[in-house]
Amino acid sequence: MRTILNTLYRAAGGLAALFIMAIALLVFAQVGLNLADKISAAISGKGVGLTIPSYADFTGFFLAASTFLGLAYTLREGGHIRVTLITGRLPDGARRITEIAVTAIALAMTAFATWYVIQLVLESHEFGDKSAGMVSVPLWIPQIPVALGLAILSIALLDELVELLRGRPPSWEGKGENLLNE
Numbered sequence: 001m002r003t004i005l006n007t008l009y010r011a012a013g014g015l016a017a018l019f020i021m022a023i024a025l026l027v028f029a030q031v032g033l034n035l036a037d038k039i040s041a042a043i044s045g046k047g048v049g050l051t052i053p054s055y056a057d058f059t060g061f062f063l064a065a066s067t068f069l070g071l072a073y074t075l076r077e078g079g080h081i082r083v084t085l086i087t088g089r090l091p092d093g094a095r096r097i098t099e100i101a102v103t104a105i106a107l108a109m110t111a112f113a114t115w116y117v118i119q120l121v122l123e124s125h126e127f128g129d130k131s132a133g134m135v136s137v138p139l140w141i142p143q144i145p146v147a148l149g150l151a152i153l154s155i156a157l158l159d160e161l162v163e164l165l166r167g168r169p170p171s172w173e174g175k176g177e178n179l180l181n182e
Helices: 002-044 055-069 071-076 092-127 140-165 176-181
Strands: none
Touching: 002 055, 002 071, 002 140, 055 071, 055 140, 071 140, 092 140
């Protein structure tokens, strides 16, 4: 089961990285087209009007996908910002109880958000909601990675909660807080 869960988290993180690459490629292509248009205007006095239709919409969709798909992987790797000002000063028992409580609250909030984003996806599909850009995209398509990312984060938080209740340390322990010391 651990292998399956770790594979799920890594796959979601990999998809997030692919969406970030897609953003970079799309922006790079649009900048190249803008440059070609400026060169054409300088040479002939008239631009050709090269553009990627709705590229700003697509980069926004890709950003949302990369953000939400990367949440579970980032959690497991200790990349989320954690304020340990208080918990770092607590005795081990109190710190453990605090970690369990905070993880349970985060799970409840994330599960709630997951439920409602899934409802949003279904509603967008049912009513045929579309983006308003030059390229009209059914909104349920870019909403799916957001819902998927939240669902995987919910699984990761449940995984963490179960491990904490079993007496194991959280997966992020010793990872993120040491980044500045390296």
